[in-house]
Amino acid sequence: MNCANRRYSAFNPGDLWLDNHGEHINAHGGGFLFYNKTYYWFGEHKLSGKDGNKANVGVGVYSSKDLYNWKNEGIALHVSKDTTSKLQKGCIIERPKVIFNNKTNKFVMWFHHELKDQGYKAALTGVAISDNVTGPYEYIDSFRIHAGILPLNISKEDFDTIPDINENLELTKEKRIDQAKKGEIFKRDFMIGQMSRDMTLFVDDDETAYHITASEENQTLLISKLSDDYLTLTNEYVRVFPGGRNEAPAIFKKYDTYFMFSSGLTGWKPNPGKLAVADNIMGNWTFLGNPCRGTQEENETTFWSQSTYIIPVQGKKDAYIFAADRWQPENPIDGRYVWLPVKFENNIPYLEWEKTWDLNFFNKNE
Numbered sequence: 579m580n581c582a583n584r585r586y587s588a589f590n591p592g593d594l595w596l597d598n599h600g601e602h603i604n605a606h607g608g609g610f611l612f613y614n615k616t617y618y619w620f621g622e623h624k625l626s627g628k629d630g631n632k633a634n635v636g637v638g639v640y641s642s643k644d645l646y647n648w649k650n651e652g653i654a655l656h657v658s659k660d661t662t663s664k665l666q667k668g669c670i671i672e673r674p675k676v677i678f679n680n681k682t683n684k685f686v687m688w689f690h691h692e693l694k695d696q697g698y699k700a701a702l703t704g705v706a707i708s709d710n711v712t713g714p715y716e717y718i719d720s721f722r723i724h725a726g727i728l729p730l731n732i733s734k735e736d737f738d739t740i741p742d743i744n745e746n747l748e749l750t751k752e753k754r755i756d757q758a759k760k761g762e763i764f765k766r767d768f769m770i771g772q773m774s775r776d777m778t779l780f781v782d783d784d785e786t787a788y789h790i791t792a793s794e795e796n797q798t799l800l801i802s803k804l805s806d807d808y809l810t811l812t813n814e815y816v817r818v819f820p821g822g823r824n825e826a827p828a829i830f831k832k833y834d835t836y837f838m839f840s841s842g843l844t845g846w847k848p849n850p851g852k853l854a855v856a857d858n859i860m861g862n863w864t865f866l867g868n869p870c871r872g873t874q875e876e877n878e879t880t881f882w883s884q885s886t887y888i889i890p891v892q893g894k895k896d897a898y899i900f901a902a903d904r905w906q907p908e909n910p911i912d913g914r915y916v917w918l919p920v921k922f923e924n925n926i927p928y929l930e931w932e933k934t935w936d937l938n939f940f941n942k943n944e
Contacts, residue, residue, distance in 0.1 A: 586646035588936040591881070591916040592904060597640060598649045605638045606903055606913045609675030609778070610889045611685075613711050617642045617889075620654060620674045620687065630910035633657050633671040637689065639712050645891070645899075645937065654713035655687060655706050665704070665717050668694040673886065675779040677787055678711070679808045685711050686808040688789060690777050691720040701773035703791060705809060722771025723791070723802065723811055730860065731816045732761070740765045758797030759821040772800060776825040778887065779804075780859070783831070788859055792825040793817075796843050799824050801860060818863050824852060829859075830888035830898055830920075837927055839869065839885040839900065846907040851880035853927060869928045881931050883916035896922070897940035900929055 584596055595603045605621025612618075623638040624630045639654040655674070657667045665671075670692035678685050684707050691704035704720035728737055743762035747753060757763050767773060777791035787804040789811060799822070802815035824840040831837070836856045842849040853869040856862060870877045883902035891897035898920040906912045919939045920927045932939075 588646070588934050589917045589932075590934050591918060591932065592883075592914050595648075595915055598647070601650070602912070603640060603648055603915070604911060605640055606905075606910070607673040607886050608901060608903075608915075609673070610887050610901070611676045611678065611711065612890075612892055613678055615643070617645055618651075618676065618711055619648060620676050622672060622674065623653065624910035624913060626909055626911045628908070631670070631907065633665075633669050634667055637671060637674045637687070637715070641712070645889070651712040654708070655689075655715040655717065658717070663717075664691070664693060664702075664720050666694055670698070671704070672775075673777055675777070675887075676711075677779050677781050677808060680785060682807050684709065684807070685715070687715050688777065688779055690775050690791075698775065701775055701793075703774035703777060703789065707809065718809065722767070723774050723789075723793075723800070724813070724815055725771035726769055727813050727815075729800070729815050729817050732764075737761070737765070737768075742766075754795060754797055755821040755823065757821075758794050761820070763794040763797060764817065764820075767794070774800070776827065778827050778829060780829040780831075782859065788829075790827045790829060790838075792827070794820070796825050797821050797823055799827060799840075803860070814860070816860050819854070819865065822865070826885045828885045828888045828901075830890065832896065832898075832922075832925070832927075835925070837888075838863065839888065839927075841880065841884045846905045848879035848882050848884055848904075850878050851885065851929070855926075866926065871928055871930050876931055881916055881918070881929070888920065889917075891937060891940060894937065894940040895943045897937070897943060898927075 608621035619640040623635040636653045637655040639651045640648040642648045672690040674689040676687045687706045691702040693700040702720040706715035706717045708715040740761040743766045773793045774791040781787045789802045793800045798820045799818040803812045826841040828839045838854045840852045850868045853866045854863045887901045889899040900918045902916040904914040
């Protein structure tokens with residue numbers, strides 16, 4: 579069979595996944611949008627070799643009617659040739675997510691953005707907009723978030739009691755956690771704006787959208803309400819799990835309950851997954867532990883992957899796909915995708931390894 583004509587009818591986690599041209603899908607750290615009876619997959623366009631994680635091309639986009647077979651729709655957001663642009667070639671663009679605004683009829687993309695040759699120092703979130711789902715997206719800006727604004731769950735009185743951070747401290751994991759719990763990193767960045775690294779978006783049933791991001795040196799999550807046009811952050815936000823060391827957030831809602839998958843901090847290496855629950859997305863979150871079931875190695879590595887998004891399957895009841903990446907930092911273009919069905923026990927999500935599976939898995943929920 580010609581690889582370009584290959585048709586899939588099942589998911590094979592961790593295998594090469596070919597698009598309509600017979601090439602491995604190149605959309606890492608992906609986000610997904612269902613629009614006009616079609617799924618769209620946005621992700622980081624990687625290259626081979628040691629510099630392959632840098633944004634030398636931009637954000638790719640693919641389309642599918644069935645979630646198995648994907649058509650390459652090209653580059654949705656291009657990096658700039660202008661060396662004065664924050665989005666210039668060679669910067670870092672990670673975890674792009676796109677949502678559609680029914681009021682403005684615009685598609686809005688947010689992403690984690692690092693400036694060229696600055697490593698992960700900038701810790702910005704970026705935003706772009708388009709009239710068309712596949713783009714081209716027009717870059718608007720990238721910035722730190724909530725400069726000079728207190729979250730809903732820190733009072734002015736409490737903020738005034740936070741000690742200044744000791745920048746000369748020889749840091750350990752435990753000391754970083756302590757700094758976050760005490761609010762010292764938050765206070766350090768209060769006037770310049772909080773850091774934003776791994777991020778995702780979530781649109782609620784009432785079409786209110788939220789920006790969820792790893793902040794404070796990846797020690798704390800921030801959940802922020804977006805403006806009505808989805809182009810800016812409002813002043814409404816909360817700090818979640820200070821010192822909890824969460825990244826790779828992925829949120830979904832089942833009935834009236836919000837669930838969040840995330841991971842720990844081990845660089846490009848996989849680690850035990852995390853699961854949290856809340857009755858209010860801007861309220862109190864409760865940590866539920868590791869959602870993975872299987873062998874010790876599978877539990878400790880989230881099946882050798884890291885969460886990026888939870889895909890609601892259209893037309894299926896209580897059907898959600900855990901979408902994750904297997905990073906290959908030495909050859910980023912070879913990063914593989916791990917998609918697994920989200921299972922439930924007593925209404926709590928969990929994950930198990932499936933070597934191959936298809937959407938008929940969810941028929942039992944009907």
